[in-house]
Amino acid sequence: MHNTAAIEHREVSPPAPGALTITPPARRGLTRKGIARVLTMPGQIVSVLVLVVPLLVAFYMSFTDWSPTRGSLFDAGFTGLFNYEELLIYDTRFIYAVIRTLLISIACLSLEFTFGLGLAVLFMRKFRGKSVLFSAFLTPMMILPVVVGYTFWMLFQSNGPINQIVTYLFGAEAMLEWFKSSHLAVLAVIITEVWHWTPLFFLILLSGLNAVPENPVRAAVILGANPRQVFWRVILPMLKPVIIVAFVIRSMEIIKLFDEVFMLTRGGPGSSTETISLYIYKLAFSDFQLAYGAAAAFIVLVGSLLLVHLLLTPVRDELLEGSH
Amino acid sequence: MEPKPLSLPLKLVMFAALIIVLFPVFWITMTAIKPPTDWNASPAIWVPSEPTFINFKTLFDPDAIREYGVGGVSQSATKAVFGSLTASITATLLSVAIGLFSAIGISRYSGSSKATPLIILSGRMFPPAAIAVPFVIIFSNIGLIDSYTGLIGIYVAVTLPFSTWMLKSFVDDLPREVEEAAMIDGRSRLMAHFTVTIPLIKGGLFATTMFIFILNWSEFMFALVLSYSNISTIPVQLAKYVTATAGTLYGVQAALAVLAMAPLIYVGYLIQGHLARGMTFGAIKQ
Numbered sequence: 001m002h003n004t005a006a007i008e009h010r011e012v013s014p015p016a017p018g019a020l021t022i023t024p025p026a027r028r029g030l031t032r033k034g035i036a037r038v039l040t041m042p043g044q045i046v047s048v049l050v051l052v053v054p055l056l057v058a059f060y061m062s063f064t065d066w067s068p069t070r071g072s073l074f075d076a077g078f079t080g081l082f083n084y085e086e087l088l089i090y091d092t093r094f095i096y097a098v099i100r101t102l103l104i105s106i107a108c109l110s111l112e113f114t115f116g117l118g119l120a121v122l123f124m125r126k127f128r129g130k131s132v133l134f135s136a137f138l139t140p141m142m143i144l145p146v147v148v149g150y151t152f153w154m155l156f157q158s159n160g161p162i163n164q165i166v167t168y169l170f171g172a173e174a175m176l177e178w179f180k181s182s183h184l185a186v187l188a189v190i191i192t193e194v195w196h197w198t199p200l201f202f203l204i205l206l207s208g209l210n211a212v213p214e215n216p217v218r219a220a221v222i223l224g225a226n227p228r229q230v231f232w233r234v235i236l237p238m239l240k241p242v243i244i245v246a247f248v249i250r251s252m253e254i255i256k257l258f259d260e261v262f263m264l265t266r267g268g269p270g271s272s273t274e275t276i277s278l279y280i281y282k283l284a285f286s287d288f289q290l291a292y293g294a295a296a297a298f299i300v301l302v303g304s305l306l307l308v309h310l311l312l313t314p315v316r317d318e319l320l321e322g323s324h
Numbered sequence: 325m326e327p328k329p330l331s332l333p334l335k336l337v338m339f340a341a342l343i344i345v346l347f348p349v350f351w352i353t354m355t356a357i358k359p360p361t362d363w364n365a366s367p368a369i370w371v372p373s374e375p376t377f378i379n380f381k382t383l384f385d386p387d388a389i390r391e392y393g394v395g396g397v398s399q400s401a402t403k404a405v406f407g408s409l410t411a412s413i414t415a416t417l418l419s420v421a422i423g424l425f426s427a428i429g430i431s432r433y434s435g436s437s438k439a440t441p442l443i444i445l446s447g448r449m450f451p452p453a454a455i456a457v458p459f460v461i462i463f464s465n466i467g468l469i470d471s472y473t474g475l476i477g478i479y480v481a482v483t484l485p486f487s488t489w490m491l492k493s494f495v496d497d498l499p500r501e502v503e504e505a506a507m508i509d510g511r512s513r514l515m516a517h518f519t520v521t522i523p524l525i526k527g528g529l530f531a532t533t534m535f536i537f538i539l540n541w542s543e544f545m546f547a548l549v550l551s552y553s554n555i556s557t558i559p560v561q562l563a564k565y566v567t568a569t570a571g572t573l574y575g576v577q578a579a580l581a582v583l584a585m586a587p588l589i590y591v592g593y594l595i596q597g598h599l600a601r602g603m604t605f606g607a608i609k610q
Contacts, residue, residue: 030514036433038429039426039433043425043426046422049481050477050478053462054455054458055454055455057458057461061458061461122330124327125327125334126327127335127338134596137345138596139346139349139589141599142538142588142589142592143349143585143589144541144542144559144588145544146544146559147352148348150562150577150581154352154355154574155348157368159364159366160368161351161368167367195344195348200600200603204600204604204608207609208608245604246608252448258544259559263563276451280454280457284457284460284549285549290461293457298454301454
C-alpha cells in the first residue's frame, strides 16, 4: 500500500532522484482531468438542459405579458418590472400565500422536531420489539404525498373517523367541519404534514443520538450532572450540526408544499390554505397567466435560495465534505 | 452508557404514538376493501361489514362495480399504472446511471471542479412550480408535452441531485487504495472504477436505485401539468378520479391509493437504513 501512495504522489510532483525503487505501470487511458470531465459531463448536461435553460426562459418570460394565446414567446410584449411590482406590492393573494407558507413551515418544523426528538430519545432506551417498532414509525415517510393527502382528506370528512372520535369525546355539537373553516383547514394541512414527515426528524435525530460519543457524557455524569443537564448541556449541543441539516432539508421541501394541500383542500376554502406552489400552479395552469406565474416563481426561487443559504452557512462544509 | 429500559408511562406514550402513526394506513386499507354500501356511511364504518376486492377489480375493469348497483368508473387505471411503471423505472435507471458517474467524478476528482456538486445540488432548491411553467412552454414548442420522454427527462433532472449525492456518500466511504491497487495491476483509472469501485458499492447502488424509484413513483406536480390525454401516472389518476355517475368512489380511490403505496412501503423497509442518507444528500448516515 505504501507503493501505491508513492505512485499517486508521483503525478503531482516529480520524485527526488532515486526515491522510487519500483517502476510504475504504464498509464493507459485518460488523464485525471479527462476522466473527471467525462464522468461529470452527463450530469452537467442534464442540469443545464433541464434546469438552467427552463429557468432562463422563465426569467425572460417574467418581464413580458406572454400568454398561450399570443403564440410564440418572441411575440410577447416587454413589460419590464410590471409583474414583479404587481406581485410584491398589490397582489395580496400572493403576499398572503408567502406568509401562510412560512407560518405553516414554522408550525410544521417545530412540531416535527419536537415529536421526532421525543421519539428518538425514547428509542435510546431498551425495550422489546425495538426493530419492528422502528420500521413501523418510519412508515409515513415512505408513502406518496398524494396518497397521504387523499387519506387525510378522508379522515377529516365530516362523517369521518376523526370527527367520530371528537364526537365521542366532546359530544355531537363539537363535530368539526374541517374543510369549511379556514383555520381548521390550515390545521388539517399542518396535522397531515406533521404526520407525514415527523419520521424524517426521528430518523435523522436518532442517527445523530447514536453517534454522540460516550466520553463527554460519562465525564458529565462523573462531574455530577443530572440526566436533564446531560441532555441539554452535553448531548444537544453535539447534535447541533445534525439538527441544522434536518431543518435545512425539511425547510427546502416544505417551501414547495403542494401535493398534500392539492389533495386535501385545493387551497380552499376561498384561498385560505393556498401555499406559494399552489398559487403559482393556479396562476399558470388554471388562469393561464404564465408570465405572471413565472415572475412569482422567480421571487419564490430567489427567496428560498436566500433562506437555504442562510440556514446552510453553519454546516455547508460538513455537508460538502461528507465523510472526509 | 447502558441503555435504560422504558418505564410504563413511556411505554404508553410509545403505544399512543404507534396508533397515531398506523391509523391512517389502517384506514385507507380498510376503505379499499369496503363494499360500496360502507364507503360513505355516517358515522363512518371502521372495519368493512363484508370485505371485498371489488374496488381493486374495478380499477382495471371499470364496469365491475356495477354488480353492486353503482355506476362504473369513467377511466380504467391500467394506463396510469403502465405510465407510472414506465416513467419511474426508466427515469430511475437513467438518474442512477448519470448520478453514478457524477458521484465518482465528484468524490474522486473533486479537485477538478468545486462548482459541479453545488450546481447539481442547487437543482433541489427550485420549487417544482417554478420550473413547471417554463417546461410546459418549452415542451409544447418541441413536441414533448404529454409524452413519456418529456416526463422522464424531468424526473431524471429532479432526482439527479439525490442519486448523485447519495452515491457520492457511498463512494466516499470506500478507501481510494482499492482503486489504486487495481491500477497497480495495470488497469486504467477509468477501468479501475468499473471493475472495483462500482462492484464494491453494490449495496449502496441498490439502496440508491430504490430510493430514486420512491421519489419518481411519488412525483405528482410535473405529471399533473404535463399530461393531457396520452400519458398518465397513478398520482394524477388518483387526483382526477371522478365517476361518470356517482359522486366520489371512495373505495375505488382507496384501492388505487393502496396499490400506489404498497410497493413503496415494501421498498422503503428494504432500504430503511439508507433513507436518511438519501433525504439528506448523504450528510446523515445510519
